[in-house]
Amino acid sequence: MIMDSNTLYDVIIVGGGIMGSTTAYYLTQKDPQLNVAVIERDLTYARASTTLSMVNARIQYTLKQNVQISQFAFDVLEHFEDRMTVNDIRPSIGYHREGNLFLYEDGDVASAKAALAMQQALGCQVTWWSPEEIKAHYPLYAPEALGLVGGTFGAQDGHFDAYAVLMGYKANARAQGAVYIEDDVTALVIDNHRIGGVKTKSGATYSSAVVINCAGAWCTELARTAGVELPVNPVKRQCFCVDPAVKSDRPLPLTILPSGFYFRTETGGMVLMGKSLPEDVIGFDFTWDQNRFMDHLWPELAEFVPAFEQLKLIRGWAGLYAVNTLDGNAILGEWPEIKGFYLANGFSGHGLQQGPAVGRYMSELITGATPTLDLSIFHPQRILDGKPIAEGGLLTKEVQYNVR
Numbered sequence: 001m002i003m004d005s006n007t008l009y010d011v012i013i014v015g016g017g018i019m020g021s022t023t024a025y026y027l028t029q030k031d032p033q034l035n036v037a038v039i040e041r042d043l044t045y046a047r048a049s050t051t052l053s054m055v056n057a058r059i060q061y062t063l064k065q066n067v068q069i070s071q072f073a074f075d076v077l078e079h080f081e082d083r084m085t086v087n088d089i090r091p092s093i094g095y096h097r098e099g100n101l102f103l104y105e106d107g108d109v110a111s112a113k114a115a116l117a118m119q120q121a122l123g124c125q126v127t128w129w130s131p132e133e134i135k136a137h138y139p140l141y142a143p144e145a146l147g148l149v150g151g152t153f154g155a156q157d158g159h160f161d162a163y164a165v166l167m168g169y170k171a172n173a174r175a176q177g178a179v180y181i182e183d184d185v186t187a188l189v190i191d192n193h194r195i196g197g198v199k200t201k202s203g204a205t206y207s208s209a210v211v212i213n214c215a216g217a218w219c220t221e222l223a224r225t226a227g228v229e230l231p232v233n234p235v236k237r238q239c240f241c242v243d244p245a246v247k248s249d250r251p252l253p254l255t256i257l258p259s260g261f262y263f264r265t266e267t268g269g270m271v272l273m274g275k276s277l278p279e280d281v282i283g284f285d286f287t288w289d290q291n292r293f294m295d296h297l298w299p300e301l302a303e304f305v306p307a308f309e310q311l312k313l314i315r316g317w318a319g320l321y322a323v324n325t326l327d328g329n330a331i332l333g334e335w336p337e338i339k340g341f342y343l344a345n346g347f348s349g350h351g352l353q354q355g356p357a358v359g360r361y362m363s364e365l366i367t368g369a370t371p372t373l374d375l376s377i378f379h380p381q382r383i384l385d386g387k388p389i390a391e392g393g394l395l396t397k398e399v400q401y402n403v404r
């Protein structure tokens with residue numbers, strides 16, 4: 001393909017993963033006249049976090065805005081196949097709402113119940129289960145073995161096919177006029193505190209008064225070319241897929257132990273799992289290590305689900321979280337010191353489900369529309385001010401591991 005490097009775009013999006021593609025979709029839906037280019041260095045998405053994710057969507061957050069973001073995602077995913085059919089191609093996204101079960105020790109109950117009350121007040125289907133109720137729903141589980149005092153079950157939480165959703169947004173964005181360019185952005189062009197476009201590895205310069213950083217775990221490198229230092233680290237996270245000798249007779253929800261270890265069933269009775277550890281490597285490392293499964297994950301799984309003691313490790317993979325070291329939350333909006341330079345970064349391991357709401361919000365910010373959902377709490381000004389968003393309780397361990 002011949003690059004048209006002389007074109008002046010209304011908006012350039014760097015990175016065509018879920019954030020770049022949802023933003024391109026909602027922008028071109030809102031204003032079909034907008035000239036939008038998405039510049040993506042690898043259109044196979046082999047290392048994009050979007051395609052290496054565990055693809056869980058959950059309502060169980062302690063920050064109201066994160067709950068509302070997921071409520072929109074639930075609506076989008078529920079209707080995705082009907083609404084995103086384009087050129088006679090109907091996406092098939094395998095949306096399974098099998099629930100999320102967060103488990104608690106005694107000391108975590110008060111904060112979990114406070115979060116539960118907030119979620120219920122927002123209309124979410126989340127309930128408190130005693131250890132007996134947990135066992136009645138999932139007889140293979142042994143909450144007594146870990147001294148657990150209960151759990152919160154989000155019945156509408158679930159998982160889906162991330163690649164299919166990404167391709168659905170991309171196909172629709174392109175049908176609405178967005179252009180995808182395969183190239184590597186090497187520098188942002190800045191003139192007098194205003195963005196002017198981007199330079200790429202192929203030697204092209206693309207001009208635009210609006211550039212959006214949707215570069216995922218690579219966002220800090222990109223921002224640095226404009227002299228902007230983001231508190232976002234690429235952190236390696238590993239997942240494993242096993243085939244247990246004893247199969248569960250029902251789908252198991254994404255089950256999260258107090259240690260942060262999580263697992264759920266996949267097709268064919270397989271079990272997927274992972275756990276963030278404090279020693280997880282910071283950097284662009286995609287190797288996976290089966291010793292992590294042997295040393296950390298298997299013993300914990302077998303203790304909580306004794307029936308899974310015998311199993312075969314089938315495969316594993318590693319991907320990158322874009323960890324916001326300030327507060328583990330998204331960074332959304334225009335960078336205060338550079339006009340026209342927007343950020344959609346720092347999703348810290350829960351960004352896939354946030355793609356729809358973030359893409360819609362970015363499109364509203366850029367077109368000057370009133371946001372359907374006010375996400376101004378995530379504005380990048382808080383980085384300059386050094387003021388983290390306080391999210392506590394429910395996700396304390398996850399956030400602790402992420403924010404470093």
Ligand SMILES: Cc1cc2nc3c(=O)[nH]c(=O)nc-3n(C[C@H](O)[C@H](O)[C@H](O)COP(=O)(O)OP(=O)(O)OC[C@H]3O[C@@H](n4cnc5c(N)ncnc54)[C@H](O)[C@@H]3O)c2cc1C
Binds near residue numbers: 039045054219318319
């Ligand atoms: C193991 C793992 C499990 C996860 N589990 C979940 C989960 O269960 N639920 C959930 O919601 N989220 C989960 N996440 C997080 C989620 O995957 C991410 O938050 C989300 O996909 C981020 O999307 P993105 O578009 O910002 O980044 P990406 O999908 O990484 O896309 C960024 C794109 O930018 C491109 N790019 C970067 N720099 C440049 C450049 N200079 N020029 C051109 N292109 C560039 C990259 O090639 C990439 O394709 C998980 C992540 C991992 C790694």
